[in-house]
Amino acid sequence: MIKAKNMKKISFFFFILFSVPAIATLSAQEHSSPVLTVSGEVTNPLELHLADLQNMEKDTARLLDRSGKMHLYKGVPVIKILQHAGVTLGASLRGENLSKYLLVTAADGYQVLFSLAEVDTSFINRKIILAYEMDGKALPLETGPLRLVVPAEKLPARSCFEVVAFYVGWGRE
Ligand SMILES: Nc1nc2c(c(=O)[nH]1)N[C@H]1C(S)=C(S)[C@@H](COP(=O)(O)O)O[C@H]1N2
Numbered sequence: 001m002i003k004a005k006n007m008k009k010i011s012f013f014f015f016i017l018f019s020v021p022a023i024a025t026l027s028a029q030e031h032s033s034p035v036l037t038v039s040g041e042v043t044n045p046l047e048l049h050l051a052d053l054q055n056m057e058k059d060t061a062r063l064l065d066r067s068g069k070m071h072l073y074k075g076v077p078v079i080k081i082l083q084h085a086g087v088t089l090g091a092s093l094r095g096e097n098l099s100k101y102l103l104v105t106a107a108d109g110y111q112v113l114f115s116l117a118e119v120d121t122s123f124i125n126r127k128i129i130l131a132y133e134m135d136g137k138a139l140p141l142e143t144g145p146l147r148l149v150v151p152a153e154k155l156p157a158r159s160c161f162e163v164v165a166f167y168v169g170w171g172r173e
């Protein structure tokens with residue numbers, strides 16, 4: 001028989017064993033810096049953590065690497081992130097809004113540019129995703145945690161690694 005006194009010790013031990021890592025995980029999430037900021041011509045600027053992106057709508061896209069090898073990526077459709085930020089898309093993407101653009105910035109300073117019409121699925125027929133997984137695993141440290149995957153281009157040059165920011169600009173003077 002386990003004595004009541006020992007029972008208390010045992011339950012305290014299990015309390016510590018399970019609650020400390022849980023609390024540590026929670027605070028790591030709260031205090032960690034966001035992985036993606038979305039700013040510029042948006043009604044709702046965003047600072048997203050990896051978990052926020054993983055909880056959004058998912059899609060997959062295939063992309064050949066420089067050596068001709070095919071990879072399967074999983075992530076969030078870029079259009080969903082822009083919709084969440086309140087960007088003029090769909091029926092609102094007309095007239096003067098057609099000179100708006102998405103500037104994507106990476107941690108190494110690399111930048112790539114798209115007109116909004118190029119990423120809006122009411123204009124184009126391909127799915128551009130912000131990937132957090134390649135071939136079933138988190139992206140490698142050097143290229144992660146986020147990579148833009150732009151299918152249906154002759155080169156993977158706009159498929160920007162280590163994405164940190166989306167900026168929506170407006171081309172008018
Ligand atoms: N952040 C970042 N992304 C980048 C680059 C870069 O220099 N920095 N190079 C681009 C170029 S020119 C190519 S060809 C592809 C290579 O992707 P791969 O390793 O899947 O072949 O990454 C693109 N993404």
Ligand SMILES: [Mo]
Nearest residue numbers: 066155156157
């Ligand atoms: Mo390239």
